[in-house]
Amino acid sequence: MKNKQNLSLLLLSFAPLIAFYAFEHFWGLKVAIAATVIVTVAEIIYRKIRKEALGAFFYFISITTIVFGLIDVFSEGTSFFKYEPALTNFVTGIYFGWGAITPKPLMLEFAEKSGKLDPQKVTPEFIYFLRATTWIWVVYFIIKAAAYLWLANKPETSTGQMMVIRTLAGNASMFLMLGVSWLTNKRLYSWCVKQIQKSSNLAA
Numbered sequence: 294m295k296n297k298q299n300l301s302l303l304l305l306s307f308a309p310l311i312a313f314y315a316f317e318h319f320w321g322l323k324v325a326i327a328a329t330v331i332v333t334v335a336e337i338i339y340r341k342i343r344k345e346a347l348g349a350f351f352y353f354i355s356i357t358t359i360v361f362g363l364i365d366v367f368s369e370g371t372s373f374f375k376y377e378p379a380l381t382n383f384v385t386g387i388y389f390g391w392g393a394i395t396p397k398p399l400m401l402e403f404a405e406k407s408g409k410l411d412p413q414k415v416t417p418e419f420i421y422f423l424r425a426t427t428w429i430w431v432v433y434f435i436i437k438a439a440a441y442l443w444l445a446n447k448p449e450t451s452t453g454q455m456m457v458i459r460t461l462a463g464n465a466s467m468f469l470m471l472g473v474s475w476l477t478n479k480r481l482y483s484w485c486v487k488q489i490q491k492s493s494n495l496a497a
Contacts, residue, residue, distance in 0.1 A: 323366060326374070330362035348402055353388055357381060375450065378459045379441035386434030393427035400427050422485040426474065433470050437463070 312332040316325040333355050340347055361377050392399025400423040404410040444450050444458060 326362050326365045330359050333358045348406055375445040375455045379438045379445055382434045382438035386431050389427055389431045393424050398423040398427055418486045418489050421489055422482045425485055
């Protein structure tokens with residue numbers, strides 16, 4: 294039963310992406326973007342009806358999809374769509390930056406949502422580690438935004454090519470980033486512990 298629920302949630306998370314590619318194949322880019330917006334709104338309503346706890350990051354992604362999607366739909370041509378990946382990543386980087394300086398780090402919310410976080414492990418060192426991790430992701434999103442902007446400004450880059458690049462390179466870089474984070478987590482945490490200890494020694 295639990296596996297079926299997890300599968301349903303996984304499919305629901307990819308619903309906007311599935312809708313986009315399905316509609317784009319048969320009816321074109323504008324219709325696909327409109328369908329993505331509709332599916333995203335429907336997902337929010339569905340999760341609300343199920344009384345699921347929706348985090349701030351879910352709302353951020355959903356609102357970004359809806360706002361940029363509506364701009365795409367109502368703008369003349371599809372030129373904005375070329376720049377939407379750069380803008381999305383830049384805004385996401387800003388959001389993560391905000392999440393790094395708030396009293397409750399954004400990464401802590403992610404950890405709590407996983408349901409595997411031991412409250413006893415939420416120490417000053419752990420909070421410092423989460424903030425450091427968040428800033429690393431900020432740099433990642435800003436660099437990716439700059440790369441997308443550079444590609445979008447190239448005259449030979451079409452909207453279709455930008456879609457392919459975003460899908461392949463975006464996902465590949467994301468998985469690479471997750472892999473690097475997993476491999477370096479222990480070293481980063483050790484560094485964070487040392488920084489906390491230095492601060493404590495200076496304050497003493």
